[in-house]
Amino acid sequence: MPYSTEHKQRTRESILSTAIRLFSNKGYDSVTIDQLMTAAGLTRGAFYTHFDSKSELYAEAVLAAAMQSPIASGACPGEKGTDWIRRTASLYLSREHLEQEDFPCPLAFLVTDVANREPAVRNTYTRVYAEFVRVLQSHLPMEASTTAKGSELSWAMAALMIGGVAVCRALNDEATIDRVLVACRQVVEGLAEDVA
Amino acid sequence: MPYSTEHKQRTRESILSTAIRLFSNKGYDSVTIDQLMTAAGLTRGAFYTHFDSKSELYAEAVLAAAMQSPIASGACPGEKGTDWIRRTASLYLSREHLEQEDFPCPLAFLVTDVANREPAVRNTYTRVYAEFVRVLQSHLPMEASTTAKGSELSWAMAALMIGGVAVCRALNDEATIDRVLVACRQVVEGLAEDVA
DNA sequence: GTCTATAGAAAGATAGAC
DNA sequence: GTCTATCTTTCTATAGAC
The missing domain is CATH 1.10.10.60 (Homeodomain-like)
Structure with missing residues (x-):
């Protein structure tokens, strides 16, 4: 070269x-x-x-952001099963992630922004989201990692994590932000354990 | 006058x-x-x-949108308790809401947008979100409507509903959208009932 | 491949007529 | 109070020198 x-x-x-x-x-x-x-x-x-063009760059950026974000693309390779979920939730729903400037998860940071963009970008978002859900489900305990019930749970868990982070970025009160983060983490953990 | x-x-x-x-x-x-x-x-x-200015209008619009949205400001005055939650979740997490042009919930439709705006707008968002959470908790069954556990659950439920709608607006695949909506509705209902 | 310079379009905001 | 006309700024995108 x-x-x-x-x-x-x-x-x-x-x-x-x-x-x-x-x-x-x-x-x-x-x-x-x-x-x-x-x-x-x-x-x-x-x-x-x-x-x-600028919009072409954006489409590429959303995809690259998803692949580079350690949080979205299956961090914590050490952990397994419910431990992985717990750890991922606590990384994803954290102040560090909210204040993460370089590699935040685009699923959360760009939800509304992507919604207002052209189909190509939304296709990318759709694929990234589906992959996030897939990884989540694969770490659910036991059979839940393959059942329809486990699948359904994963689609919602992803929305909860993304929603929690997205909402916190819009909030302007430290105490409220912490409350939302803790609440979402707790519920994610609870959901992952109860399905067992 | x-x-x-x-x-x-x-x-x-x-x-x-x-x-x-x-x-x-x-x-x-x-x-x-x-x-x-x-x-x-x-x-x-x-x-x-x-x-x-345009930004002043935006700040007013976010507040007005929250008050006018039948979904966010405590719809279904007929229902009570868990039934209210179930009904509200099925209205909020619906295709009708996603395609609602006139009175969508600004908490979901403008999450990321608000995050990038000035503090005054984010203060409004914070107040509207807190009110949404308060109304949700007030409809939880029994003591959960006053306990710390019920409060925590409500902060997460709100994030889940908002996240579900926000994500669906970014998606570009009908089947995926329906899956997310159903999953979030199911989980919201499950959470409201399990706390009893 | 990167620079400076600029074309061309569009936006927020204001001025003054009616 | 609403209109048309315009100032001023800012942006995307291109042209041409190095």
Whole structure:
């Protein structure tokens, strides 16, 4: 691979990382190409060598964000079963995640934002969400990891975790945020254990 | 009250209703003053007689949306206890709500959007959310409507309902949407009953 | 591949006529 | 109070130099 191609690849990934960070924290419309490129250490003009348009970048960013987020893509490889669920819930529904600037879960940080975007982006979101649910279910205890009941539970658990984080980001009161986080963690754990 | 004042009041409310509809379905940035006023049957220039700025309008719209949404502000006055919860969950987590253009629940339709806005808007969101939780808890069976455990459950139930609706709006697959709606409804009902 | 410069469109907000 | 006209800013995207 010639130097220039390799270099282009690196630049592209740098733009993408910056995009994930900015889009996740400010939403699609509030991020300008200028801000993005400046934050990536470049200027406006260089953008279009790497991406066709802002919306194309967004679509890629949502997917890349999902794959890079340690929280969404099956963290805690050490743990198993209910322990994994408990640990994931406590990572996902945490202040650290809320304040996570670099790799937050796009499912939570961009829910409403994605809803207002074109079908291609929503297709990506749909796939990422389904994968999140699949991973959750695979860690449910015993047979629940394959039954219809366990599946149903997983679809709701994912919505609860995403909802909890999304709501907390909209709230403006520390005490309320902590209450929501704790409550959601407790309920997720309870659900995972009761299904056994 | 002189005619002009009364008329101004009506116009103002008309703009506000239009704002609720447009903001809820497209988000803050995607709605322009021009679109808004045209949809309200007026022109750009008339806007600033009623509101100081777009962001001020947004803050008012979020509050008004919460009060006008029959779903969020304690619908089903006929039902009581667990029946009320079950009925509210089935209204909230429904396709009708997802496709509701005029009075959707801003807690779900604007979560991420509000998160990216100024503190005043997030304060409003916080109050509306807390009220939603309060109403939910008041319909929990027996003592749960006053205990700490019932309170915790309510904070999570609200996040689950909001998360379910918000996620479904981002999804782009009918079957997946139905699965999420059903799953969330089931879990909400289960939670409300198990606490008894 | 990245830069500066700029075209071209659209937005928020204001001014002044009616 | 509402209109049309406009100021000013900001944004996406492109052109051309290096």
